[in-house]
Amino acid sequence: MRELEGQVDVMENSGAFGIPRVPTRPITWSMTAKAKPHKSSEFKSVLLAIAGHDLRQPLQVIQLAHDFLGRGDRTTSELCQLQSGQEAIDRLKNQLDELVAALQLSEPAKRVKLTPVRVGPLLQRATYENEVAAQTKGISVRAAPTSATIESDALLLGTVLRNLISNAVKYTEPGGRILVGCRHIGANIRIDVYDTGIGITGDQIPRMFKAFTRLDPARHDGLGIGLFIVRQATGILGHRIDVASTPCRGSRFSIFASQAE
Structure with missing residues (x-):
């Protein structure tokens, strides 16, 4: 885990892997999902x-x-x-x-039970499933190795990661780069999806997690529910979402989860 933390620190501080340095005043946004964990309707x-x-x-x-x-x-x-x-x-x-x-x-779904989940395999799988789309656009995407384990649900967390990476691919221009990794933040693990994409403006961030919202319909088609899935899933899991973005330079989507004991 120490090695990965070093990789991410270098990336944040010196722009390694082509990720721009985090600016002094990026546009930031944080949400602890309001949907109650285990709520069957959600x-x-x-x-x-x-x-x-x-x-x-x-x-x-x-x-x-x-x-x-x-x-x-x-x-x-x-x-x-x-x-x-x-x-x-x-x-x-x-x-x-x-x-x-x-x-x-159907009848209301059963409650989700949080269990220890290894982050590394989920990052690798989510990256692999978006690799073809990234390569088609000429985008480099990779996942940094990690041995971290968190309290979560593998199905829902995998869906969250897959959608965050897919979203990064959509809004990153050819020649851009995407890096997925995680690091310790106190008692939590922060899972990050970095991109060198077009970025997000301040007024777009609060509404982009709503269903059927497409930030730029002229550039990208689709239903506009990828980030809605992210919000709903993290709400059930009780995880926190952070977004930091600079228009024309890139974004970082982060998921905070408790480290498994």
């Missing part, structure tokens, strides 16, 4: 958001890859394989729609 809203947003993203990638492979002349056998693939994609889409509908009608 948990169900997170599940619905995950099903409607996170699970559709890989399906879109699969569909694009399938459409690309279907271009040009194909043999009869290849066409049959492509047709089978399309049928499988359509089944997944229909099942996802049914899952969302079932969640809307």
